[in-house]
Amino acid sequence: MNRSRPRLKYCIIALLGLAATPPAWAASSPDWQVVTAQITQNKNLQTYRHVAIAQWSLGGALSGTRGNGAAINLSSDDIVSLRNASSTQSPTLAQWRLFLRNGDSLVGTPSSIAAGAMSIQSPLLGKLTFPLGLIAGLRRAESRVPTTVAHDHDTIYFLNGDxxxxxxxxxxxxxxxFDSSLGESTLPLTRIACITLGGLPAPAQKPTLTAQLFLRDGSRLTVSELIMNATGLHAATTEHQPFACSMGDILKLHVQGGRLTWLAALPFASEQTTLFGMQWPVKINSAVTGRIMRVDGVRHHHGLGVHVNCRLTFSLSGQYTTLRLIPAMDDSAKPWGQAQLKIVADGKLLYDQPHAIPDGSAVPLILSMAGVKTLELSASDDQHDGVRGRVDWAAAALLK
Structure with missing residues (x-):
């Protein structure tokens, strides 16, 4: 009796069944990528992919499982960022965006002003209220925010340019x-493009450890309290205002105040020797051209972009142990760009590259910062008249 064909049929059905069964990480939603402050043997930041988060408390630790089923437990201090691979940006129909002085912004509909605070109705987070001293302005989604804000008055910008x-x-x-030299007026929001709030910001007492949420509607908000589990995210703003959202609403989170500090987040002094009077302002988290930093084809979203003949000086106060960075020419410097790169700590030369070129040879550096009070990053012209002297201090990070 010939049973070869039925067996083949059953085998095919079994294989199809296995193919239809997603791996463990795909079955868990959402699918997180977790970047940590741990350094690998390749001098990169340790990254865990396909992580299913069971529980995370910002003041404690993150626990979950990796794609291979292995358990993962991380202290919040060790976490740099989380990215939700299962979520994509999907802007809402909300017409307004509230801008805070700390760089956060929230999409939604303005609700009211009362007791020195403004409320906004967020499609994802519900109603949130912020003290006026923390608010920079409110603008229509399609309008631009003015670059300057007065200290002694508020300003309304109208759609017609007035x-x-x-x-x-x-x-x-x-x-x-609105009360102005024209008297007290009630102005329809349909005529308004932007409102900026003057006055000095209230002194902020930032908690040691915070997380900045990036939501799928384009909002970003810093929180001082956070608990994440299967039911979603429960958090509180730095003003201790609670809110909640689903995991699918989150694109990514950046932890601030942990073991890792991006060098570009620190204040610095810049000394530049100009060529023919041309000035090249230092760019934070981008190449000196203003575009995304690219080194050997790899994009970097953290770092400092400078032109040659520029020295950056940072005051570290001896509070860090390690510096990790990639000193290199930006890919846009090809084919003629070249530079001399030096790193000096408290007057001691730690790194000297006399002839850096964009040739694919850039590698991460790990340098000791134990007890270092002053750090200098120097990019000099390599006898090339500054032609395409575009230097990236890419992925520069300090660790405690």
Missing amino acids: KLDGVLEGLTATAAK
Whole structure:
């Protein structure tokens, strides 16, 4: 009796069944990529992919499982960032964006002003209220934010290009109450492009450890309290205002105040020797051209972009142990760019590359910063008249 064909049929069905069964990491939603402050043998930041998070408390630790089923337990201090591979950006139809002075912004509909605070209704987070001293302004989604904000008055920018200085006294979802030299007016929001709030910001007492959330509607918000588990995310703003959202609403999180500090986040002094009077401002988290840093084809979203004949000086106060960075020419420097690169700590030369070129040879450096008070990064012209002297101090990070 010939049973070869039925057996073949059953084998095919079994294989199809296995193919239809996703791996463990794919079955868990969402699928997280976790970057840590741990350094690998290749001098890279340790990254865990396909992580299913069971529990994470910002003040404690993260626990979960990796794609291979192995358990993972990380202290919050060791976490640099999380990225949700299962979520994509999907802007909402909300017409307004609230800008905070710390760089955060929230998409939503303005609700009210009362007791020195402004409320906004977020499609993802619900109603949130912020003290006016923390708010830089409110703008329509398609408008631009002015680069300067007055200290002694508020300003309304109208869609027709006009503007009006005064004091914002009230706000609803449809109108702004504004006191100016023209008297007290109620102005429909349909006429307004942007409102900036003057006054000095209230002194902020930032907690030691915070996380900045990036949401799928384009909002970003810093929180001081956070618990993440299967039910979603429960958090509180730095003003201790609670809110919640689903895991699918989160694109990524950046932990601030942990073991790793991006060098570009620290203040620095810049000395530049100009060529023919040309100035090249230092760029934070981009190449000196203003574009994304690229070194040997790899994009870097953290670091400092400079032109040759520039020295950066940082005050570290001896609080860090390690510096990790990739000193290199930006890919846009090809084919003629070249430079001399030096790293000096408290007057001691730690790194000297007399002839850096964009040739694919850039590698990460790990340098001891134990007890270092002053760090200098120097990029000099390599007898090439500064032609395409575009230097990246890429992925520069300090670790405690």
